[in-house]
Amino acid sequence: GVITLVGLISPYRADRDAVRRRHEEQGIPFYEVFLDVPVEELKARDPKGQYARVESGELKHFTCIDDPYEAPLQPEITLRTHELKIEESAEILFRQLERDGILVGAPKVTPPGLPNPDGDEIVDLHVSDAERPAKIAEAATLPKVRMTDLELNWLQTIGEGWASPLKGFMREGTLLETLHFNSILVDPFNLTGNVDRLTSTTDFANFPEHPPPTRVSMSLPITLSCTSYTREMIERSNKNAVALVTQMGETVAILRNPEIYENRKEEIVTRMYGVIDMGHPYIEHIYKGGDYLIGGEVELLDRIKYNDGLDQWRLTATELLAEFQAKGADTVYAFQTRNPTHAGHAYLMRSAGEDLRSKGFQNPVLWLSPLGGWTKSDDVPLDVRVKQHEEVLAAGTTHPGGLDPATTVMAIWPAPMVYAGPTEVQFHAKSRRSAGASYFVVGRDPAGMK
Amino acid sequence: GVITLVGLISPYRADRDAVRRRHEEQGIPFYEVFLDVPVEELKARDPKGQYARVESGELKHFTCIDDPYEAPLQPEITLRTHELKIEESAEILFRQLERDGILVGAPKVTPPGLPNPDGDEIVDLHVSDAERPAKIAEAATLPKVRMTDLELNWLQTIGEGWASPLKGFMREGTLLETLHFNSILVDPFNLTGNVDRLTSTTDFANFPEHPPPTRVSMSLPITLSCTSYTREMIERSNKNAVALVTQMGETVAILRNPEIYENRKEEIVTRMYGVIDMGHPYIEHIYKGGDYLIGGEVELLDRIKYNDGLDQWRLTATELLAEFQAKGADTVYAFQTRNPTHAGHAYLMRSAGEDLRSKGFQNPVLWLSPLGGWTKSDDVPLDVRVKQHEEVLAAGTTHPGGLDPATTVMAIWPAPMVYAGPTEVQFHAKSRRSAGASYFVVGRDPAGMK
Numbered sequence: 040g041v042i043t044l045v046g047l048i049s050p051y052r053a054d055r056d057a058v059r060r061r062h063e064e065q066g067i068p069f070y071e072v073f074l075d076v077p078v079e080e081l082k083a084r085d086p087k088g089q090y091a092r093v094e095s096g097e098l099k100h101f102t103c104i105d106d107p108y109e110a111p112l113q114p115e116i117t118l119r120t121h122e123l124k125i126e127e128s129a130e131i132l133f134r135q136l137e138r139d140g141i142l143v144g145a146p147k148v149t150p151p152g153l154p155n156p157d158g159d160e161i162v163d164l165h166v167s168d169a170e171r172p173a174k175i176a177e178a179a180t181l182p183k184v185r186m187t188d189l190e191l192n193w194l195q196t197i198g199e200g201w202a203s204p205l206k207g208f209m210r211e212g213t214l215l216e217t218l219h220f221n222s223i224l225v226d227p228f229n230l231t232g233n234v235d236r237l238t239s240t241t242d243f244a245n246f247p248e249h250p251p252p253t254r255v256s257m258s259l260p261i262t263l264s265c266t267s268y269t270r271e272m273i274e275r276s277n278k279n280a281v282a283l284v285t286q287m288g289e290t291v292a293i294l295r296n297p298e299i300y301e302n303r304k305e306e307i308v309t310r311m312y313g314v315i316d317m318g319h320p321y322i323e324h325i326y327k328g329g330d331y332l333i334g335g336e337v338e339l340l341d342r343i344k345y346n347d348g349l350d351q352w353r354l355t356a357t358e359l360l361a362e363f364q365a366k367g368a369d370t371v372y373a374f375q376t377r378n379p380t381h382a383g384h385a386y387l388m389r390s391a392g393e394d395l396r397s398k399g400f401q402n403p404v405l406w407l408s409p410l411g412g413w414t415k416s417d418d419v420p421l422d423v424r425v426k427q428h429e430e431v432l433a434a435g436t437t438h439p440g441g442l443d444p445a446t447t448v449m450a451i452w453p454a455p456m457v458y459a460g461p462t463e464v465q466f467h468a469k470s471r472r473s474a475g476a477s478y479f480v481v482g483r484d485p486a487g488m489k
Numbered sequence: 490g491v492i493t494l495v496g497l498i499s500p501y502r503a504d505r506d507a508v509r510r511r512h513e514e515q516g517i518p519f520y521e522v523f524l525d526v527p528v529e530e531l532k533a534r535d536p537k538g539q540y541a542r543v544e545s546g547e548l549k550h551f552t553c554i555d556d557p558y559e560a561p562l563q564p565e566i567t568l569r570t571h572e573l574k575i576e577e578s579a580e581i582l583f584r585q586l587e588r589d590g591i592l593v594g595a596p597k598v599t600p601p602g603l604p605n606p607d608g609d610e611i612v613d614l615h616v617s618d619a620e621r622p623a624k625i626a627e628a629a630t631l632p633k634v635r636m637t638d639l640e641l642n643w644l645q646t647i648g649e650g651w652a653s654p655l656k657g658f659m660r661e662g663t664l665l666e667t668l669h670f671n672s673i674l675v676d677p678f679n680l681t682g683n684v685d686r687l688t689s690t691t692d693f694a695n696f697p698e699h700p701p702p703t704r705v706s707m708s709l710p711i712t713l714s715c716t717s718y719t720r721e722m723i724e725r726s727n728k729n730a731v732a733l734v735t736q737m738g739e740t741v742a743i744l745r746n747p748e749i750y751e752n753r754k755e756e757i758v759t760r761m762y763g764v765i766d767m768g769h770p771y772i773e774h775i776y777k778g779g780d781y782l783i784g785g786e787v788e789l790l791d792r793i794k795y796n797d798g799l800d801q802w803r804l805t806a807t808e809l810l811a812e813f814q815a816k817g818a819d820t821v822y823a824f825q826t827r828n829p830t831h832a833g834h835a836y837l838m839r840s841a842g843e844d845l846r847s848k849g850f851q852n853p854v855l856w857l858s859p860l861g862g863w864t865k866s867d868d869v870p871l872d873v874r875v876k877q878h879e880e881v882l883a884a885g886t887t888h889p890g891g892l893d894p895a896t897t898v899m900a901i902w903p904a905p906m907v908y909a910g911p912t913e914v915q916f917h918a919k920s921r922r923s924a925g926a927s928y929f930v931v932g933r934d935p936a937g938m939k
Contacts, residue, residue: 122849139589218763219708219912221669254704258669309759313668462669 042141050102052109068141072132073114078103080121126232126249133230145227150364153371153475156356157255158204159227162473163357165198165339174340178282178290182273184265184333185284189324191343192412192455193261194283194292198339200356201454201470204237204255208263210334211300212241218310221258221465226251238336240298258465259457260307263294264328270299273333283337291340298334312459319488320415321457343453349425353411354450359474362448368404370395372478373471375408377418377456379427382440384482389436391480392446405447406476407432412455415488425451450474460486492591500552502559518591522582523564528553530571576682576699583680595677600814603821603925606806607705608654609677612923613807615648615789624790628732628740632723634715634783635734639774641793642862642905643711644733644742648789650806651904651920654687654705658713660784661750662691668760671708671915676701688786690748708915709907710761713744714752714778723747723783733787741790748784762909769938770865771907793903799875803861804900809924812898818854820845822928823921825858827868827906829877832890834932839886841930842896855897856926857882862905865938875901900924910936 049055055071062069081103082090092098093105100106111117116135118128136142145159156162166174186194196202204225209217216223226233231249263283265273273281283292308315308322316322344350354362363371372395374388388405395403409424428449434441454470457463463486468479499505505521512519531553532540542548543555550556566585568578586592595609606612616624636644646652654675659667666673676683681699713733715723723731733742758765758772766772794800804812813821822845824838838855845853859874878899884891904920907913913936918929 219671303763305765306763309765310763313753313756313760315755315759315765 042136048102048108050106050108052111055111068139070116070136071111071114072116072118073111075110075117075119076121124248126230130230130249133228149360149475150368152369153360153363154472154477156200156203156473157257157469158225158253160204161357161360162200162203162206163198163355164200164206164337165342165355171340174293174338175290177280178293178340181278181280181282181293182269182276183284183290184263184269184273184281184294185286186263187324187328188286189413189455190263191285191291192453193263194337194339195343195453196412196470197261198292198337198343199453200473201452202257202261202466203356203473205257205261206238207294207336208332208334209261210237210239210241210298211332212243213237213257213334214260214262214307214332217257217260218307220254221256221462222254223257224251225253225255227253238296240296241300241334256465256469258462258469259459260311262302262307262332262334264302265299265331265333266329267331269329270331273297273299281333281335291343293338293340294333294335295338296335299331300334302328302330302332304328311457311462319458321459347422349411349422349451352425352449352451353453354474356473359406359448359450362450363404363406363475366404366446366448367402368475370400370403370478371406371474371476372403372480373406373408373468373476374480375410375452375467375471376482377410377414377424379419379424380407380431380440385431385440385442387480387482388442391478395478402446405442406471406474407442407447407449408452408471409449410456411451411453414456415458418456421451425449456486458486458488460484462486492586498552498558500556500558502561505561518589520566520586521561521564522566522568523561525560525567525569526571574698576680580680580699583678599810599925600818602819603810603813604922604927606650606653606923607707607919608675608703610654611807611810612650612653612656613648613805614650614656614787615792615805621790624743624788625740627730628743628790631728631730631732631743632719632726633734633740634713634719634723634731634744635736636713637774637778638736639863639905640713641735641741642903643713644787644789645793645903646862646920647711648742648787648793649903650923651902652707652711652916653806653923655707655711656688657744657786658782658784659711660687660689660691660748661782662693663687663707663784664710664712664757664782667707667710668757670704671706671912672704673707674701675703675705677703688746690746691750691784706915706919708912708919709909710757712752712757712782712784715749715781715783716779717781719779720749720781723749731783731785741793743788743790744783744785745788746785749781750784752778752780752782754778761907761912769908771909797872799861799872799901802875802899802901803903804924806923809856809898809900812900813854813856813925816854816896816898817852818925820850820853820928821856821924821926822853822930823856823858823918823926824930825860825902825917825921826932827860827864827874829869829874830857830881830890835881835890835892837930837932838892841928845928852896855892856921856924857892857897857899858902858921859899860906861901861903864906865908868906871901875899906936908936908938910934912936 059069085091089098093101102108116132118131120128133142145155148155148159148161197205197207213223226236230252231247233247233251236251280293280295281297282290283294284290304325308325372391376384392403392405407428409428411421431440431442432444432447432449436443464481471479509519535541539548543551552558566582568581570578583592595605598605598609598611647655647657663673676686680702681697683697683701686701730743730745731747732740733744734740754775758775822841826834842853842855857878859878861871881890881892882894882897882899886893914931921929
């Protein structure tokens with residue numbers, strides 16, 4: 040349906056009632072929205088100077104002055120806009136339309152049957168081919184921040200849409216929400232004036248009076264660290280952006296409007312893990328990081344590739360959504376393992392598919408989703424796992440450990456392991472929603488150290 | 490308004506439409522709810538054995554069999570109850586009624602203008618005078634758990650309604666939600682079958698398919714610890730309750746259906762404080778606790794009194810709500826300090842009142858709300874603070890540091906300090922909602938160590 044908005048003075052009740060009747064006869068919902076504002080306020084606003092012309096006698100027969108205004112008797116919505124902020128008026132209006140089922144949920148951005156990503160927007164932060172040369176030239180002028188391999192994994196995770204609604208490394212406010220609430224508040228439709236919340240510099244002194252209405256899962260800090268030396272270089276550069284560089288020296292992204300803040304490592308580790316254990320490999324990574332964190336929105340200058348023979352298995356969230364649609368999925372369930380799959384895994388995946396069919400889905404598609412980012416040194420390497428997954432698909436359903444290639448998609452998911460147990464699994468699951476998965480199959484000790 | 494629910498077979502369209510017309514003529518909303526269930530399913534259910542009697546020929550002219558059922562053409566709500574769980578049907582129904590504004594928000598349990606407590610219920614866990622003798626006799630038969638003075642403060646906080654919707658010391662599931670999300674999910678109106686979530690033994694193996702719809706603030710763990718010896722005594726007793734005993738040996742409460750689980754001190758401390766510092770006085774308290782925690786609902790056998798000359802300033806949430814209503818408050822703002830108030834505090838309190846008046850409130854009432862529970866040894870003692878607050882009220886508004894007794898209520902709030910900064914302030918604020926406060930005035934470094 041379409042919502043038509045008509046802004047009118049419409050002073051006569053009979054006119055309005057006639058329009059109302061015409062809608063009602065056709066079964067079309069009709070809302071009379073009465074902006075109930077005293078005439079003194081209108082005179083004070085007077086953006087076109089008309090009330091002044093009435094005062095001077097230049098204008099005659101002016102509504103509310105020397106011509107009647109018949110106020111609505113039973114308007115559907117009354118807004119006393121002189122007593123309300125714009126956001127408050129908008130909120131009353133939206134809430135009423137939502138309550139009446141006129142506005143329902145978020146616009147669908149994914150194929151039928153597949154859920155929207157958190158934040159109701161598909162995030163894809165690659166620059167276009169047309170923009171690329173100019174962006175590369177710009178990046179060459181910017182101060183450089185060298186990422187660890189692990190931070191490069193996170194950059195890819197953000198840029199390909201796996202951490203939606205994030206569009207960059209976390210700013211301080213987002214990090215604190217993540218650590219304290221395992222979730223962040225967002226306002227994708229700007230119902231409360233907070234649409235830019237995640238991408239604005241954190242301002243602890245000015246909190247919005249109307250907090251954002253939607254809470255989405257975000258259980259892991261996704262941060263970029265730098266040293267005090269790098270911080271000084273950025274500040275001296277007088278640029279409002281930095282270039283992100285790999286360990287090999289390749290510039291892969293621009294980060295805009297950097298927010299540099301203290302890397303409070305103990306706070307992050309304790310709130311993330313509920314423990315301090317310097318023998319834990321990701322905790323070690325956090326403590327090895329610089330003393331500052333850089334938050335800011337990123338633009339990827341090109342696809343991030345590893346040239347390890349596995350790049351054909353790496354798909355962005357956008358590409359994977361298209362893949363699921365092409366396979367005719369009416370629901371998607373994801374399975375992640377850091378191990379070669381065995382017959383027990385195959386049983387789990389098959390029986391999950393049967394469960395979904397018994398719930399009425401016609402074509403549940405399995406996404407075999409090996410983790411592609413950094414893992415600790417004694418985990419099974421990615422190439423071995425992918426090779427094994429290929430064999431499992433080739434074996435087909437006649438083999439007890441095999442899978443059906445017709446209803447399975449294998450695609451590497453780019454994030455690193457952080458070994459945070461259930462805290463991490465929340466992210467593993469929510470991230471898969473970005474590519475349309477509604478279900479996530481996990482094992483007995485997910486994201487554990489063994 | 491009143492919602493009238495009529496459960497009928499009503500097989501004829503003309504009858505239903507006549508009833509609909511009668512409502513519409515009077516402007517009364519009318520919902521035709523069609524339970525769209527195949528006749529085979531009805532035969533299978535057949536709770537009264539009527540279909541069996543139809544089969545045997547005993548009953549004639551039976552709807553759907555040898556008498557017509559004219560299915561609704563445009564029912565407002567259709568429930569295919571054979572495909573839905575009871576909770577799902579209820580949810581569809583409630584959601585539609587909420588969306589249409591028929592059911593709006595929670596029932597109001599507080600005086601006009603004052604907010605409901607979190608969980609939309611006023612918690613008061615004192616046993617009645619009539620019940621008391623039997624409860625005291627029962628308590629004498631139960632295994633005893635000796636509380637620290639600090640745990641006694643928490644018992645009072647729970648029992649008087651200051652930690653609503655909690656009705657007891659936290660069970661493991663509630664504790665984990667608190668630590669990870671600074672909030673807990675509740676379902677006070679049983680929309681999803683989770684009404685007893687907080688008061689049921691934690692069951693990690695069976696999570697509800699429909700998570701509770703409402704999230705309320707809960708940032709502090711409120712727990713009761715015991716030793717392995719006490720745990721063994723409880724388990725050997727074969728009782729499903731324990732008696733809670735003060736350091737002086739007085740039995741003050743019964744805790745029902747105890748859930749005993751590991752006191753993972755490092756996990757609690759790190760997630761609560763974001764730091765491990767054994768010099769912190771509340772962290773020291775946590776580490777001194779026994780190796781187990783006991784969750785369970787409490788009944789207070791009597792008012793908790795301290796006989797320190799200050800008991801007349803101690804009011805439960807219920808009593809304080811009545812006090813604010815008696816003062817004609819149309820909004821309440823609370824001010825907490827662990828210090829004697831100075832002119833700066835008085836300025837804050839006065840200007841907060843002026844702010845509220847400028848927002849249109851006629852009679853904002855200030856609740857001067859000194860913290861009454863345990864504090865570290867170098868804080869200003871409670872009796873000194875209360876004495877000073879009395880002077881401030883006696884001084885009145887002509888004194889720069891004074892307050893207006895006509896619009897101020899002084900009442901001690903019973904919780905202990907945990908010195909957790911902003912994490913704790915969330916609780917300080919949400920707790921005051923239990924007695925009707927909509928606003929909470931805090932200083933520069935609230936709940937800090939200085």
